[in-house]
Amino acid sequence: MARTTKPFNEHGFTLLEIMIALAILAITFMALLDLRNQDIARHLYSEHVTTATLLAQERLAFWELSGAPQMGEWSGSFPDFDEFAWKVQVIPTAFDFVREVRLLVFWNEGRRTEQVEMSAYVFDAR
Secondary structure: OOOOOOOHHHOOOOHHHHHHHHHHHHHHHHHHHHHHHHHHHHHHHHHHHHHHHHHHHHHHHHHHHOOOOOOEEEEEEEOOEEEEEEEEEEEEOOOOOEEEEEEEEEEEEOOEEEEEEEEEEEEOOO
């Protein structure tokens, strides 16, 4: 019985070629997984910024509607949002009948503290 041999190019893929292809696939999947993790972190950060902005607007509206507040600093937290806290500074302006209300809402984002700052001018109608 005669042995027939196939030409070299008909043997299929070598083990080395398969290992290189799998390594390329693994590196690609790792990069995609890293992108997904970054997307989740950025989505959570944007939710925190949006929530902090809305809480700041609510707290600033309270200070604006309460009339011309006394000069000084106050701080506190939001009852339904435990991770957020606020600090208000009421400072004088060049006009005696106008006060600046500066509001800072802050929260911890991982290892750092993030913040949203807003200010408004309150007119003393007295």
